[in-house]
Amino acid sequence: MNKAEEFLQMFRKGEEFTKDLLKENESLRYKIAHLEQLIERSGDEARTKIYEDRIALLEQEIHALKERYNKVEEENKDFASKYLEVEEENNNLANLYVASYQLHSTLDFSEVLRIVLEIVINLIGAEKFAVLLIDDKTHELVPVAREGLDMESAPTVKFGDGLIGTVAKEGQSYFADDMSVNPAFDPMKPIVCIPLKIKEHVIGVIAIYTVLIQKEDFSTMDYELFNLLAGHAATAIFASKLYTQSERKLTTIQSFLDLLKEKPR
Amino acid sequence: MPNILIVEDSPTMRQLLSFAMKRIPNSTVIEAADGVDALKKMSSAKIDIILADINMPVMDGLKLVSLVRDNPVFKSIPIIIITTEGAEEDRKRALSIGANAYLTKPIQTHELLKLVNTYLPTGT
Numbered sequence: 001m002n003k004a005e006e007f008l009q010m011f012r013k014g015e016e017f018t019k020d021l022l023k024e025n026e027s028l029r030y031k032i033a034h035l036e037q038l039i040e041r042s043g044d045e046a047r048t049k050i051y052e053d054r055i056a057l058l059e060q061e062i063h064a065l066k067e068r069y070n071k072v073e074e075e076n077k078d079f080a081s082k083y084l085e086v087e088e089e090n091n092n093l094a095n096l097y098v099a100s101y102q103l104h105s106t107l108d109f110s111e112v113l114r115i116v117l118e119i120v121i122n123l124i125g126a127e128k129f130a131v132l133l134i135d136d137k138t139h140e141l142v143p144v145a146r147e148g149l150d151m152e153s154a155p156t157v158k159f160g161d162g163l164i165g166t167v168a169k170e171g172q173s174y175f176a177d178d179m180s181v182n183p184a185f186d187p188m189k190p191i192v193c194i195p196l197k198i199k200e201h202v203i204g205v206i207a208i209y210t211v212l213i214q215k216e217d218f219s220t221m222d223y224e225l226f227n228l229l230a231g232h233a234a235t236a237i238f239a240s241k242l243y244t245q246s247e248r249k250l251t252t253i254q255s256f257l258d259l260l261k262e263k264p265r
Numbered sequence: 266m267p268n269i270l271i272v273e274d275s276p277t278m279r280q281l282l283s284f285a286m287k288r289i290p291n292s293t294v295i296e297a298a299d300g301v302d303a304l305k306k307m308s309s310a311k312i313d314i315i316l317a318d319i320n321m322p323v324m325d326g327l328k329l330v331s332l333v334r335d336n337p338v339f340k341s342i343p344i345i346i347i348t349t350e351g352a353e354e355d356r357k358r359a360l361s362i363g364a365n366a367y368l369t370k371p372i373q374t375h376e377l378l379k380l381v382n383t384y385l386p387t388g389t
């Protein structure tokens with residue numbers, strides 16, 4: 001083999017080696033690119049994981065906030081209804097205070113009866129009713145004040161007789177189930193009958209026959225007022241009656257004394 | 266500082282309305298027993314709103330409404346009628362002669378306060 005052939009063989013081997021190197025280089029570049037892609041992708045996944053975790057956390061927070069909001073809203077509703085209750089209670093107490101204050105504001109018998117009528121009309125909303133007191137001599141319930149009724153329609157009732165007499169005897173209030181107006185007016189059948197009591201001693205009754213057209217039903221406040229009337233009106237009526245009688249007697253005695261003083265002249 | 270005139274012959278009802286109206290901040294309540302008394306009180310104080318009953322002696326509520334509406338000085342004062350008369354024709358009559366609102370007894374205090382606040386001029 002001559003030198004030229006040797007050189008050509010070496011050159012060919014060098015060429016093959018270069019080709020192998022280039023192949024190897026290409027393969028390595030491909031691997032690097034693939035690895036770079038893998039690294040990049042793994043970074044995205046990690047970020048996605050972080051985002052997912054944050055979303056989950058935020059969702060949890062939203063859920064907690066929603067729960068708190070609902071709770072606060074519930075509390076607000078509760079406060080609003082309590083406020084209304086307190087407001088209503090306040091108004092009711094004002095009504096009771098005014099009624100009680102007015103009943104005890106005078107010792108004039110007719111004035112007290114007028115106040116009882118005012119309370120029953122304006123605060124309860126009764127249209128036709130009568131106040132009956134027990135006459136100590138006849139033992140009958142005699143009408144002393146009335147509204148929406150003429151004198152003949154207001155009944156005189158024997159103690160223990162009928163609905164009114166029974167209420168006076170037993171001292172228990174009567175409320176009809178049906179408040180609708182009975183077209184045939186019966187003075188012995190009121191829709192409400194309240195005994196006027198001083199402790200357990202009944203001195204009379206309030207008999208209500210009809211209520212104002214706008215009054216649909218009795219409220220809790222009405223029953224409170226009925227209770228108040230049962231006690232306070234009875235005391236006020238009784239006290240004013242005694243006071244009026246004693247005043248009358250005092251005037252008579254005073255007149256006698258004046259007369260006696262004048263006689264010696 | 267609203268001045269509220271209550272025209273009502275029943276002292277019980279007057280006291281009750283007065284109680285309710287005092288819940289309006291800084292309000293002053295002036296009471297009158299009938300229409301004539303109300304006109305007297307109106308000439309001595311600036312009234313921002315009138316609450317009037319219908320059935321009253323001397324001068325009733327409807328006559329008072331007419332007189333107030335015919336008077337150039339008082340005609341713009343809001344008037345709320347508070348009465349036992351619950352019939353629709355009574356309501357229509359009162360509103361037609363110039364009442365601003367019509368409430369029937371027994372009154373609901375919160376309802377009345379709401380109504381009064383609606384008619385009270387802002388800034389009083």
